[in-house]
Amino acid sequence: MNFFKKQKAKGQLMQAFKSGKLHLTYKNGKTEYFIMPKIHAVIEKRSKMVYVFSIPTGLDPKEIHKKKWVFQQQFGPRVDVLQENKKFTLIVYDGAYQEAFQWSYDDIAPVVYDYKLPIICGKDKNGEWMSYDMVKHPHLLIAGETGSGKSTQVRSILTTLIKTLSPDDLHMYLADMKRSEFHLFRRVEHVEKVCTKPSELMVILQKLKREAQKRGDLLDENEVMHVDDLPRKLPYVLLCIDEVALLKKDKEIMNIVEEVSSIGRALGIFLILSMQRPDAKVLDGKLKINLTVRMGFRCADDYNSRIVGTPGSEDILASEAGRMIMKLEQLQEVQAPFLEDDKAKKVLERYKVERKEEKESIREETNKNQIFGVLDE
Incomplete structure (x- = not known):
């Protein structure tokens, strides 16, 4: 000044x-x-x-x-x-004050209808909807303290994707390291797996590595740059890990996550990572660079907000739940929609199917890998 x-x-x-x-x-x-x-x-x-x-x-x-x-x-x-x-x-x-508001798909649908993989963010200070296409802006980081609105934002993003895309167009893998969030999404037809243990997540990551290799081979064979240009449409794949910071000591898992962040865009494989407390040891190197969109809800201090890449999120008040600083093409203050558990359950119920074999198949593969001490490549 x-x-x-x-x-x-x-x-x-x-x-x-x-x-x-x-x-x-x-x-x-x-x-x-x-x-x-x-x-x-x-x-x-x-x-x-x-x-x-x-x-x-x-x-x-x-x-x-x-x-x-x-x-x-x-x-x-x-x-x-x-x-x-x-x-x-x-x-x-500055400007008008966007108050907290409820998630409503009727309001969201017109905003995201022409996106391939729509991410709903919230409303800016003028009350205008903010959203983007993850195919163009791959990989998302969401961070914020308890009660800041981080968890309901993850919930609203996933619910919006399920409402917008068919199970043939989107396959989701959800890792819930604190066992507190993704129970809502079990048996949803779009959701291939929900895991709560690092060993189960490793099975999923190995599967995604193999899928990435297959998709890369298809791009080479068809001489195209992106899966959207292939003759046969492939579903987008979304891996969402809640509380990814709990995995920081597992280098093998984090190496694969970083690899997916580097090659996933062209292959149609995308990441959403969330964490309560930003950790510089997790968000370093290529992974941080490749998380092209950041949503920083209330952080403890400017050090944490700088780790996320959303300076100013330390100034958000405790009374401003759902308020975030979002980094897309530029930093912007956004109010996220609020989607409570009970409402999400009702919305998701129509998308649920019987899938008794899911948990058993993960356990079998996990045990197999532990017995032989090696993971399939």
Whole structure:
């Protein structure tokens, strides 16, 4: 922020103090003097302006909170006032405020109808839908603390994909390392496997490696660059791993995940990775580069938000569940839709089929690999 813009911003804050009589007043004879709050910093951030000030001793801090309306009159309705003893932080948000809202496929369908692999994100600050085609922007990282909206975002993305594509066009593999999320999707026709153990995930990854090899051979034989250009249509494959950070010590698994992130786009094999706490040891090298889209919900601090690649997500308030900083072509603030468990269950029920053999087949392959100590290539 240049000097003149900063001085103008300070002047606006000083005017708010005067308008609300947020100062001490004393007289010396007939002359009246004001002791004003002291402005320590004015910081311009993406989508917001942050003012840090302290009040003079003797001024009741409650007056600042009681007169929040003064700041709203001066700067607009979207303001937050935070206090730490005598020091206050005033956050002034740009533009309109997109409130939390419910997931509704009737609203989403017109937005994603012409995408091959639609990812619904949410609404921007102007209430406009944000979405993209994963075929063009492969691989997605979703991160955020407990209660930030990360889990419901994964749920709404997967549910939207199931509603939009047929089981012949999309095969999904779901890895639920904390056993807390993907039970909803068991027996859904699109879902090939749901696993909860690293050994089961390794079986899936080996299967995807073989599938990738077959698809690569088909591209070579037909002299084309992408599976969409093959004479016979192949289904897209989506691997979604919840709490991928729990796998960081399993180098073999993470190496295959990184390999899929490198070659998957042309082969029609895509990743969605989510984690509660960003981990630099997981998000390093090629994997981080290949996760071309990032959704950063509330993070603990700027270090964590930088790991995700969504600076500003550390400033999201606990009261702003579902708010994220999204990195697609540029950083943007987005409000994700809320899809609760019970509603998701009702939506998914019509897509469920009997599939008793699924769990047994995974267990058999897992045991086979453990007995021989080697995985098929």
